[in-house]
Amino acid sequence: MSAPDGIALAGVSKTFAGRGKVVEALRDVSLTCPAGSFTAIIGPSGCGKSTVMRIALGLETADTGEVRIVGDTPLAAARAGVTGVAFQDAALLPWRSVRRNVEVPLEVLRQKPAEHAERVQGMIELVGLKGFENALPGELSGGMRQRVAIARALVTHPQVLFMDEPFGALDQILRRQMNVELQRIWTETGSTALLVTHGIDEAVFLADRVVVMHADPGRIVEVVDVSFDRPRRPPLFSDPAFHKVCDHIAEVLHGG
Amino acid sequence: MAAETRRHRGIFNLAALLILWEVVGRLDLVAGGALPGFTEILARLWVDRADYPLHIWATLTASAVGFMLGNLAGIGAGVVFALSATALRLFRGVNVAIFALPPIAIAPILVLTLSGMAPRIVLAALGVYFVTMTSTVIGLSQADSRATDMIRAYGGTKRDVLRLVQFRGALPTILAGLRIAAPNAVLGAILAEFGGGGRWGLGAYLLGSLGRGEPDRLWGIGLVATLIAGASYGAFALLSTRFLGATRAVTLNTAVPTGKPDPGHPLKRAALAVGSLALPFLMWWAFIRLTGVPDMIAKTPLGVVDYLFVAPTAEAAQAKLLAALGQTLPITFLGMAAGLAFAFVLAISSKLIPHAVEAFTPVALVTQTMPLVALTPLLVLILGRGNALTLWVTISVTFFPAFVTLAQGIALVPRTAGDLPRVYGASLWTEMRMVTIPAALPYLFAATRLTVPRALLGVMIAEWLATGKGLGNLLNQSRGYLDYGMIWTVAAVSVGLSVAFYQLVVFTERRVLRRLGMTTAE
Numbered sequence: 001m002s003a004p005d006g007i008a009l010a011g012v013s014k015t016f017a018g019r020g021k022v023v024e025a026l027r028d029v030s031l032t033c034p035a036g037s038f039t040a041i042i043g044p045s046g047c048g049k050s051t052v053m054r055i056a057l058g059l060e061t062a063d064t065g066e067v068r069i070v071g072d073t074p075l076a077a078a079r080a081g082v083t084g085v086a087f088q089d090a091a092l093l094p095w096r097s098v099r100r101n102v103e104v105p106l107e108v109l110r111q112k113p114a115e116h117a118e119r120v121q122g123m124i125e126l127v128g129l130k131g132f133e134n135a136l137p138g139e140l141s142g143g144m145r146q147r148v149a150i151a152r153a154l155v156t157h158p159q160v161l162f163m164d165e166p167f168g169a170l171d172q173i174l175r176r177q178m179n180v181e182l183q184r185i186w187t188e189t190g191s192t193a194l195l196v197t198h199g200i201d202e203a204v205f206l207a208d209r210v211v212v213m214h215a216d217p218g219r220i221v222e223v224v225d226v227s228f229d230r231p232r233r234p235p236l237f238s239d240p241a242f243h244k245v246c247d248h249i250a251e252v253l254h255g256g
Numbered sequence: 257m258a259a260e261t262r263r264h265r266g267i268f269n270l271a272a273l274l275i276l277w278e279v280v281g282r283l284d285l286v287a288g289g290a291l292p293g294f295t296e297i298l299a300r301l302w303v304d305r306a307d308y309p310l311h312i313w314a315t316l317t318a319s320a321v322g323f324m325l326g327n328l329a330g331i332g333a334g335v336v337f338a339l340s341a342t343a344l345r346l347f348r349g350v351n352v353a354i355f356a357l358p359p360i361a362i363a364p365i366l367v368l369t370l371s372g373m374a375p376r377i378v379l380a381a382l383g384v385y386f387v388t389m390t391s392t393v394i395g396l397s398q399a400d401s402r403a404t405d406m407i408r409a410y411g412g413t414k415r416d417v418l419r420l421v422q423f424r425g426a427l428p429t430i431l432a433g434l435r436i437a438a439p440n441a442v443l444g445a446i447l448a449e450f451g452g453g454g455r456w457g458l459g460a461y462l463l464g465s466l467g468r469g470e471p472d473r474l475w476g477i478g479l480v481a482t483l484i485a486g487a488s489y490g491a492f493a494l495l496s497t498r499f500l501g502a503t504r505a506v507t508l509n510t511a512v513p514t515g516k517p518d519p520g521h522p523l524k525r526a527a528l529a530v531g532s533l534a535l536p537f538l539m540w541w542a543f544i545r546l547t548g549v550p551d552m553i554a555k556t557p558l559g560v561v562d563y564l565f566v567a568p569t570a571e572a573a574q575a576k577l578l579a580a581l582g583q584t585l586p587i588t589f590l591g592m593a594a595g596l597a598f599a600f601v602l603a604i605s606s607k608l609i610p611h612a613v614e615a616f617t618p619v620a621l622v623t624q625t626m627p628l629v630a631l632t633p634l635l636v637l638i639l640g641r642g643n644a645l646t647l648w649v650t651i652s653v654t655f656f657p658a659f660v661t662l663a664q665g666i667a668l669v670p671r672t673a674g675d676l677p678r679v680y681g682a683s684l685w686t687e688m689r690m691v692t693i694p695a696a697l698p699y700l701f702a703a704t705r706l707t708v709p710r711a712l713l714g715v716m717i718a719e720w721l722a723t724g725k726g727l728g729n730l731l732n733q734s735r736g737y738l739d740y741g742m743i744w745t746v747a748a749v750s751v752g753l754s755v756a757f758y759q760l761v762v763f764t765e766r767r768v769l770r771r772l773g774m775t776t777a778e
Binding site (some may be wrong): 054059075083085088092093095105108156240 | 374400402405406407408409410411412416420421424425
């Protein structure tokens, strides 16, 4: 028996009713992410890419269609500690230290943080924040805060890792550094990853497959395979082959 | 550096004020000695020092117990309302009534139905409840949606979100609420002492000294009351600045807010509206049944209708009530309009004469902590017992909170919004017309909502204590005549009027602001 897919969406549709008009956020979206794969979703604002993730996380329910996370419903998967999540802008609790922020998922899952102290410390070291365990988010730089969010997303050893524009608030230079690190961390954990992003180069650098979406209604228009060898290194950013893939995705994005 | 200069200037202003006060007081320049010099007041305080401990103790215990009970109720209700929009809508009537009721109007009722310290405690608690409840609801519902999503993404329940995100996040807002609530508790206790006839308490002391023509003693009591209220405000201000540091989100939440929740089936909405309207009356009725006070003394809603429309004395009662309303309402509107207009003009002119307004702002802020209305006896000394007194009490109780609300609102207008017209060479007046005045509009409405009950309270207290006219006097007289029906009627009518006027402001505010594409300011 083969392992179930990490993420499986089949025929998912979703409409929002707001102020007299109905927005068709998603129409018939189907997406399968095999276990251990890295998938990126890219698209213009309002194409429903974040909605895909919110539905997969169980934060929204789909009007039609089916969602499975490692063979389970999103809520059951979340309760079982299968998923990890990092949001745009880190979303740290400002009154908790780095360590206590990383512990939050454990607390929600009713696991005693004290019993996992070693794992928490390991995650903080993995993202390179050793020595900042007791700092408050307000004392950290934007890049460091984002690392805390990644450590928090990984602390439960998730089989499925969701990231919604995790580096959206960072500048281009920092963003590339974080991309390289994220790849390293992801390789070490071997989880199924889904990344929602605005950045074409970020998507191509990290993902095995890039899913391109269009808006009105939100739908998938093409899935681009990216087959560069891993581990991918920063020089790849200036490789002509890399740019060819990026250019192709840009064309698809602009309706070419 | 700038903060230090400002502090120095503040100390300088304060010293200048005290010296001016001393000179004016010593020379008996105000109303033939109604305003004694500052040192004269201190000297009198020393002479009276034996009287104070028991009075202070009585006021302090009543307001402290009321403060605690009111906060328990306010925070508990706030949590329930934050979790259930249905409960919030059902209790809207009760909440608005509690916000809008002029405490002095129900003080006699509480004295009739409860005994001992209970009336003072209840009035103090009522003054606290609304502020704390509102700040709890706002604090809890303002939780960072990103953090909330994060908890929910791990399968967290509403309780987990409350525990891990909302409570701690709401703490600064709740503390800011407590800061405003604390002086309210002191005011509530003092007002109940006015109407309660007990021996001890600063309110009783103030009332007892009113007829003796000793300005220095009255001022001393006022000073002590202000100090107590101000100290309670300061204690919570200190507490909240300690917490604020690590609570503000580091980055701005860019998530798009998900509009208002679906209002539900029209039938459900209608049922809620009816329930919300009926609930205050139900609670009134239940309160009387629970206290077990005989029908002779305690009137149910039906009892009041009976008294005012059915009983043989109904016509006389109506005539008295209408005459009182005819005296109270015009002066309430006039005082309120004048207070709001002064506040509006001064607040928007902060752009024109920034220094004058800057110097004045601390004074206005300090008055926020004063039980202003409780100081009416002091104004009696200066202004006598005519309509001028009522008008000035009303203006002063509406002006200060309105000014603070407006000034803080205008300070929020982004600089660039004002820079834009200036870049195109607009005059200061054009800039004001295009940016400052429209931007201040939501805050003018917020200030109006805030001052409705205060204006009525101010007028009624002045009438009760001094002028012998209108609703306040009718209430006081009815106590003397043991006219229980009239006491309940005046209370119900004044609360009803206050609520109705408040709703009128809310209604106008929604329509005007919606047409201008603005949202209401809290």
